[in-house]
Amino acid sequence: MTGFYFAQNDSSLERVAKKTAELSLLAKGDGAEIMLQRVMAGNFFVVSPGETDELMEFFYILDGKVSYKQQDTNIYIEKGDYFYAHKLKEDICLKAENEVTMLYVSTQPVFHLLSNEIKELNQISSMIQEKDLYTHNHEQRVNNYCVKIASKMNMTKEGLEKLFYSALYHDVGKINVPDEILLKPGALTREEFEYVKKHPTDGRKLVEKTYLREIGEIIEQHHERLDGSGYPLGLQEDEIRVEAKIVAVLDSFDAMTSDRPYRKGMSPKIAMEELKKFVGIHYDKNVVEIFEEILKEEGIL
């Protein structure tokens, strides 16, 4: 039968997957696309205004639950519910409360746009993993607590999403640090440290090539310190973005508590004392206090 198609066994025309989401193109025709989107639990995704008013994007939830904030209330949309965007004026940020599968229909081609962005992120992510296993796991751990802290600070969903990705990719610029420096056991020479100091700016440049360009500034600022003693820009106090202040605290804590080939990591208790010594000098007071509260709640302190 010409012009009639069917698919079985989870097949699709094209599929892109990363750790946080998966998108499959099931069918396309006349500019419209039918996709299956899966977002893993706890991750955010954004529905953005189209280039033209014609674009309509429709999502039918096949499984799972998503939420978004309207004023101060959380709205939940779950299995059997749907939402769609037409003539959208601003980004809508949604969160997957658990693993969500949606039928995604777009009246205009979007798959290649989305898939290229996802591919770029994947590349960056695997580049770091290849480079240094420590860096990779480190970013995951930092990410985990950053989001917990920001939720307690009542950050908006958009803010949370930016923080989520900046924490996840904050050290991505280390891809340009030569291995003999990155993996060197022990203290670095001055010249070697000059190399390391470039990684926040290199990280910004890398994410700026992707649709996450807005988080570049946060990544560039994650080694800045309140008293201006940080790098690469020597920013102070309010010149540093709050998201970067959060990453800075978690980054330092994780570095202190991690075992390295040449030394054993500190206990969380001692690392927290260390952070507290530098509150107001290096680290934001509010962030450190909330972090301490979370670690106590989790029985880690």
Ligand SMILES: [Fe+2]
């Ligand atoms: Fe870093």
Ligand SMILES: [Fe+2]
């Ligand atoms: Fe780091």
